[in-house]
Amino acid sequence: MTAAAAPGKEAVAARLSFVDRYLAVWILGAMAAGLGLGRLVPGLGDALAGVTVTGVSLPIALGLLVMMYPVLAKVRYDRLDTVTRDRRLLLLSLLLNWVIGPALMFALAWLLLPDLPAYRTGLVVVGLARCIAMVVIWNDLACGDREAAAVLVALNSVFQVLAFSLLGWFYLSVLPGWLGLERTTLDVSVWEIARSVLIFLGLPLLAGFVTRRLGERAKGRTWYETRLVPRVGPFALYGLLFTIVLLFALQGDAITSRPLDVARIALPLLVYFALMWAGSLALGRAVGLGYPRAVTLAFTAAGNNFELAIAVAVATFGATSGQALAGVVGPLIEVPVLIGLVHVALAARRFFPDPTHAPAAGQAAVQEGPARV
Numbered sequence: 223m224t225a226a227a228a229p230g231k232e233a234v235a236a237r238l239s240f241v242d243r244y245l246a247v248w249i250l251g252a253m254a255a256g257l258g259l260g261r262l263v264p265g266l267g268d269a270l271a272g273v274t275v276t277g278v279s280l281p282i283a284l285g286l287l288v289m290m291y292p293v294l295a296k297v298r299y300d301r302l303d304t305v306t307r308d309r310r311l312l313l314l315s316l317l318l319n320w321v322i323g324p325a326l327m328f329a330l331a332w333l334l335l336p337d338l339p340a341y342r343t344g345l346v347v348v349g350l351a352r353c354i355a356m357v358v359i360w361n362d363l364a365c366g367d368r369e370a371a372a373v374l375v376a377l378n379s380v381f382q383v384l385a386f387s388l389l390g391w392f393y394l395s396v397l398p399g400w401l402g403l404e405r406t407t408l409d410v411s412v413w414e415i416a417r418s419v420l421i422f423l424g425l426p427l428l429a430g431f432v433t434r435r436l437g438e439r440a441k442g443r444t445w446y447e448t449r450l451v452p453r454v455g456p457f458a459l460y461g462l463l464f465t466i467v468l469l470f471a472l473q474g475d476a477i478t479s480r481p482l483d484v485a486r487i488a489l490p491l492l493v494y495f496a497l498m499w500a501g502s503l504a505l506g507r508a509v510g511l512g513y514p515r516a517v518t519l520a521f522t523a524a525g526n527n528f529e530l531a532i533a534v535a536v537a538t539f540g541a542t543s544g545q546a547l548a549g550v551v552g553p554l555i556e557v558p559v560l561i562g563l564v565h566v567a568l569a570a571r572r573f574f575p576d577p578t579h580a581p582a583a584g585q586a587a588v589q590e591g592p593a594r595v
Contacts, residue, residue: 245363245459246561252466253557259467260474267472282468286355286529287426289461292454293358294430297372305373310509311519315374318502318523319352320381320389326497328393330490332403341487343394343406344535344548349494350389351534352378353525354423356553359462360521360560364567367514374522376427379419382527386415410534418530469528469553476547477554487548491555499524499563503570513574517567525560528553 260267273280305311327349335342354375361371390408398405433454437446470477477484502523506516532549539545 246558248459248463249466249557249561252463253470253554256467256470256472257474257478260471261478263471267475270468270472279468279472282465282472282529283421285461285465285468286422287461289458289465290355290358290422290426291429291461292451292456292458293362293368294372294426295433295454296362296451297368297430297434299369299372299431299434301369302373305367305370308370308515311370311374311511311515312377314502314505314509314519315377315522316381318498318505318519319378320385322501323352323498323523324349324389324393327490327494328397330494334490334493335486338483338486338544339404339406340539340544341483341548343539344531344543344545345487345490345552346393347390347408347534347545348491348526348528348531348549348552350386350393351527351531352382353522353527354379354382354419355527355529356462356556357521357525359458360525360564361518362458363561363564364517364521365514365571366518366521366567370515370518371522372427374518375423378522379423382530383412383416383419386410386530387412408534409538414534414537415530418533422527422529466553466557469550472550476542477550480547483544483547484551484554487551488555491552492559495524495556495559495563499560503567507574510575513571516574517570520567521560521563524563526552526556528556 270279270281324346328346331342331345331349335345357375358368358371362368387408387410390410394406394408433450434446437450441449499520503516503520506519511519528549531552532546535543535545535549
């Protein structure tokens with residue numbers, strides 16, 4: 223059986239484009255390029271931070287929008303009702319994102335950074351910012367359920383508006399007071415969170431929906447799926463790499479000049495991503511979710527909205543603060559870890575009871591080539 227499986231794997235790899243086959247290399251190269259630019263080009267970070275949208279530099283905001291649009295244009299919006307009827311998926315997502323995730327990050331931050339209050343606070347803020355952007359990339363790469371991802375990020379966005387400020391007050395002021403620990407305040411309005419959600423999720427979601435409706439109405443679904451989607455698909459990867467370069471350039475000097483601090487911040491993040499992702503995938507498997515929705519649950523629970531976390535940290539504590547550095551280290555660790563977990567997820571498909579479903583998603587990804595990103 224092993225000998226028979228190997229040629230199949232090679233055949234699949236051979237059908238992937240050169241860009242797709244070495245995706246991890248391009249992402250790590252983008253991170254290195256960003257860090258190098260931030261270190262070598264004086265004033266680059268200040269220039270990127272000079273023009274902002276909701277506290278995030280305009281070039282980074284544009285990169286995020288370009289990254290998300292192609293994936294959301296692939297979503298079959300007529301299938302969303304099959305996701306909204308899945309109460310197990312929705313309830314588990316809310317539990318993992320808004321109860322377990324913030325509590326776990328709070329515990330890890332205090333356990334592993336008891337002597338570094340600024341970094342600790344920054345990590346708590348990262349834990350409160352649930353992912354509504356880059357998760358769609360990781361989910362698509364892992365052959366997850368696109369429609370489920372669209373619903374879950376929309377659900378997270380609503381709760382982000384309603385709960386972020388309240389949970390920030392609870393985890394930075396109330397809970398530490400109950401436990402006899404140091405308190406911190408977080409000054410961020412509901413409108414600031416809502417504005418961030420509308421820009422980073424609302425705009426690409428609307429654009430993707432309108433593109434599908436108009437494209438299918440004008441040329442039909444077959445043309446849309448086989449002609450238009452492959453053309454716009456690669457822009458997701460271009461937007462991702464562009465965003466990563468700019469994001470790391472923004473704090474390149476701070477990251478490279480304080481490697482020990484970065485390592486201290488990285489440790490709780492590594493533990494967090496591993497526990498949240500593996501625990502969520504196992505929980506999805508235990509309650510009977512098929513592979514596509516279980517892996518979507520895992521990535522939406524493990525990912526964080528780093529653009530929001532950085533914006534809040536910069537607005538509240540300053541661009542050069544330890545809290546802002548902790549926010550920037552978040553994607554520094556999250557990007558390579560979650561791209562690695564994409565490969566783990568694909569290998570874990572064999573442990574799910576619906577093997578006929580998962581290969582179909584994988585075949586679709588291969589057929590789309592670079593558009594699958």
